[in-house]
Amino acid sequence: MSADQKMSSSTEATTITLDRQEDDNSKTTINKGKSIKSIVNPKAATSHNKGLSILDFVLRLLATAAALAATATMASTQQVLPFFTQFFQFRAEYNDIPTFSSFLIANGVISGYLVLSLPFSFVCIVRPRAAGPRLFLIVLDTVIMAVNLTAAAAAAAIVYLAHNGNSNANWFPICQQFGDYCQSASGAVVASFVAAAILSFLVLVSAFALRRM
Template structure:
């Protein structure tokens, strides 16, 4: 009789420890989502407000560089804005997981949605990275000249925006792994 009671007590301790660990993971998930939101919305705002004007010979002739001159950078802004909106909505699910640490269906849904947003964010950031590389280095074979010597502020801002977006990509990978770990720990 004593062995059955000790097994029940040990089993309840293990379930309690698993539940406490799931709650800690859910809190960490919530924090990571906030950080990822700040990175994606910051990247979208920085890229969306980037422009620089340079005078050419006179005050009346000017060269202007704006993010929306290149459709790839526009896609980057839209992708980051969509992912930011998703992250705000997913904070509700993440908070739900803090309250109910044993929820599984919503975690599975978040894994799929996080993977979709990871794909969107990665495609936008990667496409923009190619354009930023051309802006910095140019391509002599196609007569695309590096514009960063002239538009230094423009290039610094779009490069900084990319860094924020790629940090969010890494955070999304961590979020997916955290959800998978939590699902694998279920009793």
């Protein structure tokens, strides 16, 4: 073999060795990048979930306030008309209508649940990566939201009839006489729908947080 051929083969071998070294270096860089990402991503996810947990806790406080307002307002819904005789007194109370009584009980249960759910929400703040408490809350939040919407929708139908009546069924609007009664019942229904809206948002927040885990 000539000297030129030896030098050529030696140069090719050196080039191949350098190419392999470059490939190894690039693989090492990629692996380091992956390892850095694997270290950074959990921290970012934890920080994100903690923010969602704080939002969840604040929303639960707001939903609790709305449900308690609906319960208290309906419980105080009553009116006595100023004109009455010795034998007759025109008086309207929430328990005169069974739907309003069911509404009061439902919102009382919802208020109690929201208060009891606050410690679980706080656990999610302390442990943002814990999936158990969040899954527990999302299931019960969905059930309570359904109960809330059912009670609020039924009470809203009665409030509508009280305001507008139904000429086909000869049901007269009682709100022309019992204005304060209807106003109080309407306020309770609105507060209950606000609580339902917050509960639906809570379900979305919990679902998004579980997806990020």
